[in-house]
Amino acid sequence: MVLNVIVLLVATLALIKTVDIFISSSSKIARHINISEYTIGFLLIAVATSLPELMVGITSAIQKNPILSYGTVIGSNIALMTIVLAIPVFISGAMSTRTILNTKDIYYSIIFSVLPVVLIFDKTLSRIDGLILLASYVLYFYIVFKKDQSLESVDKKLKRPEFLKQIGVFLISLTLILISSELIVRSASELSIKLGWSLSFIGLTVVAVGTSLPEITYAISAVKGRHEQEVMGNTVGSLVANSSLVLGVTALIYPITNTKIFSTIFLVFTMLIFLRFIRTKEKIDRLEAGILLLVYGLFVTLEFYLQ
Template identity: 30%
Template sequence: MIKDFGLVAAGIVLLYAGGEVMVQSATRLALLLGISPLVIGLTLVAFGTSAPELAATLAASFKGVGDVAFGNVIGSNIANIGLVLGLVALVSPLKTTFRFITQEMPFMLFVSSLLFLLGRDGYLGRLDGSIFLFLLVLFLFFLFKRDKTLSNLADNQKKEPLSKIILYTAGVFVSIGLLSLGANVLVEGAVNIARHLGVPERVIGLTMVAVGTSLPELVSTLVAAYRRAGDIILGNIIGSNIMNILAILGLTPIIKPFSFSKEGVTVDLSIMIFFSLMAWAMLAHQKRVGRLKGTILLGCYIFYVFYLYQ
C-alpha cells in the first residue's frame, strides 16, 4: 500500500514537471511565432496541460481499466471548472469578452452534451473517436481563421531565429516523455489503491487521477493569475475541457476502444455539464468571475468530492 501511494506521488511529480515544461515551451514557442494570448490558451497551452489526461487515459485504456480512463476525463473537466477556476478567481478576479461568452463557451457545452449522448452506452469506439477528432479539426480551423493566426505565423517565422524554434519544439517533446511516464506510474498506483481499499475505480478516476492530471492546469493558471494574464487563464481552462473531450476521447478510442461501467455515468456527465453551465452563467453575468463566484465554484467541487466518497 505504501508503495502504491509512492507511485501516485511520483506520478504526480512527473506529470507536474512535464506539464511545466510543456506550458513553458509551448507558450514561448507560440509567442515567438506571434500567436495571440487567447489562441495560445485555447490551443497550445490547453493541449499541453491536457497532455497528462491524454497519457493517463491511454494508459488506463491499455491496462483495461475503462472506468479510470473515462472517469479521468470527466473528473478533470469538473476539476478544471470547480477547483482550478474557483481557486484562480479567489487569487485574482477574471474578466472576459463578449465573443468568448458567445463562441468558445457554447462550443464547450455542445461537445459536453455530445459526449453525454455518445457515452451513455458505456462504450467509446472508433466511430465515436472519429466524430470527436473531426470536430476538433473544425474548431481549430475556425479559431485560427477568425484570429488570422496562420498569416501571423507565416510573417513571424521569417523574423525569428530557427534555433529558438527548435529549442522550444524540443522542450515540447521532452515534456511528452515526462507526461507519458508519469501517467503510467500514476494509473498503476491509483488502480492498486482502489483495489486495496475497495473504492470503485470510477471514483478513483473521477478524483485522485483527475486532480493529479489537472495539476498542470492549476499551476499554469495560478501563475497566469499572478501575472494577470486573463486571456491565457480562461483559454487554458475552457480549451482544456474542449481538448479533453475532442482530442483525448477522440484519439484514445481510435487507438484502443474501451468500455466502462454504465453505473454513475449519467450522473457524472450531468454534473460535468452542470459545472459548465454554472461557469457560463457566471461569466455571462457582468463578464467577470470574482471571489464570491470563485468561492461558490470551489464549494460545489468540494461538495461533489464528498458526495463521491460517501
C-alpha cells in the same frame, strides 16, 4: 498501499513538472518556426496542459482500463469549471469574462464538451464514437481559426545550438510524461483495489485533480501577470481537448464501457452553473468562486458515497 500512494504522488508531481518543461520548449520551438501568437496561446497551451489527461487516457486504454480515463476526464472538466477558476479568482478578486462572451467561443465550447455526454448515454463510447469526438475536435479548431482574422506571426529565431537543445528538451520531457502517466495508471489501479474504491472514483478525484494541477498552476501564474483572458481561454480550450481529443483517442484504442451516469449528469449540472456565472455581470467574483468550490466539494462527497 503506502508505496502505491508514494508512487502516485511522486509520479503526479513529476508529470506536472515535465509538462511545464514541455510547454516551455514547445513554445520556443513554435516561435522559432514562425507559428502565430494566437496558435501558441490558444492551441499549444490548452493542448499541452491537457497532456496529462491524454497520456493517462492512452496508457489506461492500452492496459484495457479506459474507465480510469473517462473518470479522469469527467473529474478534470468539473475541476476546470470549479477549482481551476475559483483559485485565481480568490487571488485577483474577480475575473472578467467579457472577451470570451463577445467571441461566442464559450458557446461552441459547451456544445463540443457536451457531445461525449450525449454519446455515452448508452453507457458505451465505441470506436465510432471516438472517431466522432476526434472529428468534432478538428471541427472546433477550424471554427475558432476561421473566426480569427488577425493571426500575427511571432518570428523569434533561435540559434542552431539552442534550437537543437530545445528539440532535445522536448523529446526528453515527452518521454518523462509517458513514464509518469504509466506510473500513475498502475499505482491508481493498485490503490483502488487495496482501498476497495472503484477505479472510476480514483479517476474522478485523485487522478483528475492531479492531472489538473498544470491548469491550476498556469491559471495562478497568468492571473498574477494580469492575463485573466488567458485563464479563461485555457479553461475553455482544455474543456474541449479533454472531452473530444482525450476521450476520442482513448475510445479509439479501447472502447469505454460501464460508465457511471451520475458523474456525467453532475458534469452537465456544473456546466450550467459555470455558464450562468460567466454570463452574469460579465465576471466571476469571490462569492461565485466560493460557490464553485462548494460544488466541487459536493461532487467528491456524493461520488464517495455512491461508488
